[in-house]
Amino acid sequence: MLENVRSELAAAIAAELSDLGVADAAVSLDVPPRRQLGDLAWAGALPLAKALRRPPRVIAEAVASRLGVRISTAAPDHPLAFVEPEVAVEGPGFVNFRLRRGPALAALLRPPTRRGEGGRGHDRLARDGEGVAGAETSEPGFTPGERGGRGGASAAEALGGGPQRSPKVVVEHTNINPNKAAHIGHLRNAVLGDVLVRCLRRLGRRVEVQNYVDDTGVQVADVVVGFLFLPEARLLEAVAPFWPEVAEGEESVQVRALRALASRDGAGTLVAAELGAGDFDDLCWELYPRVTRWYDELPEATAHRAEVLHALEGGFPAGFTLDAAVQRLASPDPRPRTPDPEALARLAAAIAEANLRCHLITMGRLAVAYDVLPHESDILHRGFWARAFELLKEADAIRLESEGKNSGCWVMSLAESAEFAGMADADKILLRSNGTVTYTGKDIAYQLWKLGLLRDADGALHDFGYREFARFAAPGPAAAVTYGAGDRALVRTTDDRDDRLPGADFGGGERVYNVIDVRQSYPQKVVKEAIRVLGHGDAAENSIHFAYEMVALTPAAVKRLEAAQGLDFGLSAEDMAKPFVEMSGRRGIGVKADALLATLVAEAERAVAGRQGEGPGLAAADLAARARAIAVGALRYQMARQGRNRVLAFDFDEALAFEGDTGPYLQYSAVRARKIFDKLADKGLAGTLEGDAAAVAEVAVPDDLWDLVVTAARTGEMVAKAVASLEFSLLAGHARDFAQMFHKLYHEHPVLHAEDEATRALRRAVFRLFSRTIDEILESLLGIPVPSEM
RNA sequence: GCGCCCGUAGCUCAGUUUGGAUAGAGCGUCAGACUCCGGAUCUGAAGGUCGCGCGUUCGAAUCGCGCCGGGCGCACCA
Numbered sequence: 001m002l003e004n005v006r007s008e009l010a011a012a013i014a015a016e017l018s019d020l021g022v023a024d025a026a027v028s029l030d031v032p033p034r035r036q037l038g039d040l041a042w043a044g045a046l047p048l049a050k051a052l053r054r055p056p057r058v059i060a061e062a063v064a065s066r067l068g069v070r071i072s073t074a075a076p077d078h079p080l081a082f083v084e085p086e087v088a089v090e091g092p093g094f095v096n097f098r099l100r101r102g103p104a105l106a107a108l109l110r111p112p113t114r115r116g117e118g119g120r121g122h123d124r125l126a127r128d129g130e131g132v133a134g135a136e137t138s139e140p141g142f143t144p145g146e147r148g149g150r151g152g153a154s155a156a157e158a159l160g161g162g163p164q165r166s167p168k169v170v171v172e173h174t175n176i177n178p179n180k181a182a183h184i185g186h187l188r189n190a191v192l193g194d195v196l197v198r199c200l201r202r203l204g205r206r207v208e209v210q211n212y213v214d215d216t217g218v219q220v221a222d223v224v225v226g227f228l229f230l231p232e233a234r235l236l237e238a239v240a241p242f243w244p245e246v247a248e249g250e251e252s253v254q255v256r257a258l259r260a261l262a263s264r265d266g267a268g269t270l271v272a273a274e275l276g277a278g279d280f281d282d283l284c285w286e287l288y289p290r291v292t293r294w295y296d297e298l299p300e301a302t303a304h305r306a307e308v309l310h311a312l313e314g315g316f317p318a319g320f321t322l323d324a325a326v327q328r329l330a331s332p333d334p335r336p337r338t339p340d341p342e343a344l345a346r347l348a349a350a351i352a353e354a355n356l357r358c359h360l361i362t363m364g365r366l367a368v369a370y371d372v373l374p375h376e377s378d379i380l381h382r383g384f385w386a387r388a389f390e391l392l393k394e395a396d397a398i399r400l401e402s403e404g405k406n407s408g409c410w411v412m413s414l415a416e417s418a419e420f421a422g423m424a425d426a427d428k429i430l431l432r433s434n435g436t437v438t439y440t441g442k443d444i445a446y447q448l449w450k451l452g453l454l455r456d457a458d459g460a461l462h463d464f465g466y467r468e469f470a471r472f473a474a475p476g477p478a479a480a481v482t483y484g485a486g487d488r489a490l491v492r493t494t495d496d497r498d499d500r501l502p503g504a505d506f507g508g509g510e511r512v513y514n515v516i517d518v519r520q521s522y523p524q525k526v527v528k529e530a531i532r533v534l535g536h537g538d539a540a541e542n543s544i545h546f547a548y549e550m551v552a553l554t555p556a557a558v559k560r561l562e563a564a565q566g567l568d569f570g571l572s573a574e575d576m577a578k579p580f581v582e583m584s585g586r587r588g589i590g591v592k593a594d595a596l597l598a599t600l601v602a603e604a605e606r607a608v609a610g611r612q613g614e615g616p617g618l619a620a621a622d623l624a625a626r627a628r629a630i631a632v633g634a635l636r637y638q639m640a641r642q643g644r645n646r647v648l649a650f651d652f653d654e655a656l657a658f659e660g661d662t663g664p665y666l667q668y669s670a671v672r673a674r675k676i677f678d679k680l681a682d683k684g685l686a687g688t689l690e691g692d693a694a695a696v697a698e699v700a701v702p703d704d705l706w707d708l709v710v711t712a713a714r715t716g717e718m719v720a721k722a723v724a725s726l727e728f729s730l731l732a733g734h735a736r737d738f739a740q741m742f743h744k745l746y747h748e749h750p751v752l753h754a755e756d757e758a759t760r761a762l763r764r765a766v767f768r769l770f771s772r773t774i775d776e777i778l779e780s781l782l783g784i785p786v787p788s789e790m
Numbered sequence: 791g792c793g794c795c796c797g798u799a800g801c802u803c804a805g806u807u808u809g810g811a812u813a814g815a816g817c818g819u820c821a822g823a824c825u826c827c828g829g830a831u832c833u834g835a836a837g838g839u840c841g842c843g844c845g846u847u848c849g850a851a852u853c854g855c856g857c858c859g860g861g862c863g864c865a866c867c868a
Contacts, residue, residue: 026808033811043810046848056848091811092848177868217868409866420793425864432866439868521794522863549795550862579860607830630830642803645795647861654802654817659830661803661816668830679827725807733804736815743831752827790830 001082001107002713006040008079009067009097013042016066020059022048029097031714035707038088038096045093056093064089082107101701105709106693109769170450170509171197172210173546174363174370175516178355179219180288181281182362183590184650185517185551185583191639191783192548192728193515194368198781199723199731208506211370212446213492215352216377217439219585221308223284224348226291227257228329228339229304234294238286242278255330258347262326265350271357273483275365276598281358284351289588311341312348313436315381318496322350349377357483360470360490362593364481366632367783369474372506373492378464379446381495385437387454387462388445389430397533398430408433417529428526440523444530451531451539452508463507465499466491478779478786480628511542518547518645546726548644552580553591554651561591580649591650600631603656604664608790629787630664636784637663641732661736663784669739670778670786673771676751683752685760692765699758705749705766708741712773719781735777742770 010027017025025044032041045060052059064087071087074080084098173193176186193209200207214220226235232253240247243260251259264270272279295302316325325346329339356373363369379385389410392398398412410431414420430441448454454462473486483490491504516524524545532540553561555576562568569589575581583590604627612618638655642648658664680686701709711734718734721727751767754760778784 028808030808030810033813037811041811046810049848094811214868219868406866429866434866436866438866518795519863520868523868547794552861582862611828611830643805646803647796649802651802657817659816662830664830665816668828672828672831676827721807727807729804733815736804740815744833746827747823747832750827790828 001079001104002710003716004079005082005099009040009042009083012067012070012080013044013063013095016063016070017044017048019066020052020062022052031710032094032096035703035710037090037094039099039710040083040097042095042097043093045095049093057089060089060093060095064095067095099710101706101709102697102699104713105701105765105769106697108709108713109689109693109696109765111689166206167510168508169200169205169207170210170507170512171200171207171515172212172450172513173197173515174211174359174368175214176355176359177214177217177219177585178352178359179223180284180355180585181279182359182593183551183583183585184593184596185590186359187366187593187596187635188548188551188639188648189515189517190363190366190368191636192546192644193513194366194783195640195728195731195781196513196515196546196723196726198783199719199728202719202781203723208372208509209370210372210374210450210506212374212376213352213356214376215349215356216309216312216380218305218309219288220348220352221305221312222291223288223351224308224344225301225304226287227261227347227351228254228308228344229301230287230291230294234290235287238290239283241286242280242283251330258326258330261347261350262322265322265354270354271361273361275594275601279358279594280354281362282592282594284355285585285588285592289586292586307339308344308348311339311344312377313380314341314345315377315495316342316345316349320346322346325350357470360483362597364472364483365594365597365628366636367474367478367480367785369472369481370490372466373469373490374446374464374506375493376442378493378495379442379449382462382464382493382497384445384449384454384462385442387456388441388448389437390457391448391454391534392430392444392530395534397530401427412526412530412533414526414529417532419525419529440526443523443527447512447514447527447531447543448534449507450509450512451536451543453531453534453536453539461508463497464493465496466501466504466506467494467499468492468501476779476785478632478783480632480785509542511544513544513546515546515548517550519550521545521547544726546644549647550582551648551650552582553589554580554649557591557650557652558589560652561589580647596655597631597635600634600656601627604628604630604634604658607658611790626787626790629785630658630667630790633663633667633778633784634658635663636782637666637732640728640782641736643727643729664790666735666739666774666778667784667786668790669742670771670774671788671790672746673742673767673774674786675789676767677771679752680764685752687761687764689768692761692768695758695761696765699762701762701766704745705762708738708745708766708770711738711741712769715773715777731777731781735774735782738770738774738777742767742774 006029010029013027014025017027027042027044029040029042032038045056045063048059049056068085068087071080071083072085082099082104084100086098088096090096171193174186174190176182197207197209226238235257236246236253239257239260243257243264246253246256246260249256261270270280295305320342325343328343329347360370392412398410401407401409401411406427406429409429411427411429413427415426420426428440429438430444431437445454449462452461456462468489469492470483470490471486472481472483472488472490474481474488491501491506514524524547528540528543528545531543555578558569558571558576558581567588569587571581581589605623608623608626608630609618634655634657639648641661677686715734718731722731749763751760751763754763775786778786
């Protein structure tokens with residue numbers, strides 16, 4: 001509603017200006033800093049003063065008086081009819097507008113009508129009540145013509161689920177190396193990505209979520225090395241706490257560990273779904289730093305890494321089971337000296353898959369879900385790079401160096417791009433002299449596929465094969481995603497194009513967001529540049545690196561970790577004096593996502609139980625569900641509220657706070673609002689939405705309640721602004737301001753004990769709007785569940 | 791060296807992309823809140839050279855230039 005009024009008002013001002021001799025003025029309406037000044041403001045008279053050679057107030061007054069006429073003669077169903085005809089000129093030349101509060105509130109309350117019902121004007125208002133149509137105006141758009149038309153069709157279709165042909169947005173996020181447990185840095189990535197996805201969907205976009213799995217990189221290779229080559233005592237130390245059966249036996253520790261891995265995989269117990277239980281990714285979290293420490297002590301041990309890496313690139317035949325692989329690795333002698341490459345690749349795949357499943361469960365707890373899991377091994381084996389290499393050569397985008405330090409490499413020259421101007425060495429190696437492709441090379445191929453631009457010579461799409469990876473269910477907008485029981489398929493890629501899955505239609509995004517931390521800016525620019533030099537300028541512009549700063553630890557957090565684990569990370573006094581300490585999976589320095597969540601759940605349980613008072617105790621299941629919701633709310637809000645360009649220095653006390661500027665504060669406002677309606681219903685005072693809307697239409701709304709109404713109405717604007725700038729701190733701040741206003745009003749405007757029925761109807765109407773809006777902001781947009789009670 | 795980011799209250803941060811009216815929260819500190827829809831709440835107080843300087847502008851935390859301090863990039867790693 002607000003957005004339509006805004007755009008119509010802007011159009012009206014532009015029309016008046018053109019009568020005054022100013023053609024094509026760009027008119028934008030602001031919200032005044034204080035509500036007493038009005039609901040909307042136009043500051044454009046000030047900059048016009050010079051051009052028109054008249055004082056700004058004179059211009060403002062001319063526009064204001066003419067607008068007054070236009071507004072008072074507007075048709076009743078026109079958006080301008082929601083504006084008070086008295087237009088004020090204040091200060092040096094601000095033009096301030098007020099809304100007709102009663103009618104505006106009534107319009108906001110009424111559920112939006114579907115397209116095709118009702119009159120045209122009414123329909124426009126209704127759709128905008130959802131924040132969709134108006135929201136589009138400030139998003140930097142798809143290039144015109146790509147999007148299937150502004151307004152009508154696309155917005156309305158999206159609300160109804162959308163036709164398959166509307167442009168797709170691909171969002172890639174999470175992308176955790178499948179060699180250890182997820183930590184809080186990955187959490188920031190996943191939450192930012194997930195909130196982006198939710199906001200895009202709110203704006204009516206068709207969105208596909210990809211979680212890229214780097215299953216053939218050195219990180220996975222290092223864990224394979226850990227299982228096969230790490231000195232026995234060290235391997236045992238990492239594995240035995242998780243797999244007691246490895247502690248004893250005749251065979252070597254390596255073989256015992258491999259057998260345990262295979263038998264647990266066969267029994268389906270390799271991955272546990274219990275929060276707090278030591279899982280496979282926790283085992284790897286212990287094992288991986290031991291491997292890197294071993295390399296530091298014994299540099300020649302890195303030869304094992306190279307050997308494994310090479311084996312991973314070769315892959316393994318379809319149908320080769322983990323049991324068979326372990327058999328080959330275990331049989332000949334206690335410690336295999338020359339392992340079978342295929343068996344190594346099969347083992348690596350099992351390790352990567354188990355870690356991936358752990359990550360999916362971790363993210364599922366936080367209501368983060370995906371559509372497809374592209375695997376690096378499939379990019380390799382499906383020949384994505386080979387095809388991209390041909391395209392790059394055809395376009396003369398790369399060249400083979402015959403001398404200098406890059407001799408023998410295929411490089412892409414960046415010297416001609418303005419983006420890379422001033423660089424000492426403006427060449428990026430894509431293919432090494434030993435014939436292997438770099439990560440950036442693979443990423444270019446992957447990005448081409450994401451954009452639907454990886455095509456064979458005959459024009460056919462060069463695509464993956466697909467198979468189902470898991471089934472999952474997510475009962476509500478912000479409810480935990482649970483694997484194993486639902487009817488929605490999570491798909492992974494395969495390297496066999498004959499693996500067809502009905503309805504599988506992935507990649508080919510009109511726009512692609514890559515959620516990756518800011519340290520990857522350089523390679524991301526290279527990828528974008530490659531798309532551009534291949535002749536896809538528009539696609540390059542629609543390849544967006546959603547960059548955010550890293551998560552680090554405060555020195556206090558590091559000390560707490562060391563104390564809790566009885567470890568010494570060996571950081572220098574200089575390091576500990578810095579404002580933050582970088583996490584390092586290699587060194588085992590970090591806060592695991594699940595461990596943090598478990599701590600939060602425990603704290604929340606204590607808090608919930610503590611406020612139960614005397615009455616009958618809360619059922620354990622209720623307690624757990626509430627605590628889980630609160631923990632997730634605290635965590636997601638902490639990740640979303642901070643601007644993306646600022647390093648997030650993680651601190652336990654801050655993370656465990658439930659009061660003030662926190663997720664639970666927001667959740668409490670939503671619970672409180674619902675509670676009002678529960679109580680009203682008990683007393684038979686609930687009223688109806690239509691009744692309240694009708695009652696409110698003719699009534700005077702006081703300033704403080706009106707503030708809450710306007711804030712609710714601005715939600716769509718905030719979503720659009722957040723997406724346009726990729727700053728979700730804006731949305732988090734909006735939610736906080738909104739909840740804060742409600743908490744204040746809650747004390748001053750009792751509903752149940754209102755003085756009279758008219759007062760009650762008004763308060764009920766305003767709080768109804770609040771309740772509906774905060775639920776939507778939290779659950780649908782921020783992914784924060786609202787518990788039934790707290 | 792080159793590039794990007796950060797610097798706002800004692801602390802942690804919004805606000806900077808589109809310049810606008812009296813720069814906002816939370817934590818912490820101090821003082822308070824009705825037998826009343828839940829105190830994870832609310833009210834009040836104290837707390838600011840928006841890192842520094844110059845410039846543009848009717849108007850600068852916001853734009854430009856130059857400094858200072860801090861972080862991160864600039865691999866035949868991923």
